Amino acid sequence: MNLLAIGAAIAALTGIGAGVGIGIATGKAVEAVSRQPEASGKIMQLLLLGGALAEATAIYGLLVAIMIIIFKP
Structure with a gap:
């Protein structure tokens, strides 16, 4: 469970990159x-x-984070 949370957090960090880029x-x-x-x-x-x-990449990162949390492998 801990690795899933870390993976979701890393995927959600794409919003920071998009914000800096914009x-x-x-x-x-x-x-x-x-x-x-x-x-x-x-x-x-x-x-x-x-x-x-740039915002599209942030949205993709958010979707990946949500998918990691919801669809646990």
Whole structure:
């Protein structure tokens, strides 16, 4: 049981990586908009796409953690 809990906790930690990644991407997007305000539309589109992909990994990690807890091997 202890190894299952550790595995679920490690899988749930993917949310930290996604949060850090989105934070870095947002900071870089703000820098890019401050340098080139006319390109803000394109920059925001790319930021939203990158944020969605980063959050997808966090959701997959959460699903794996839930599956480890519910479907104990």
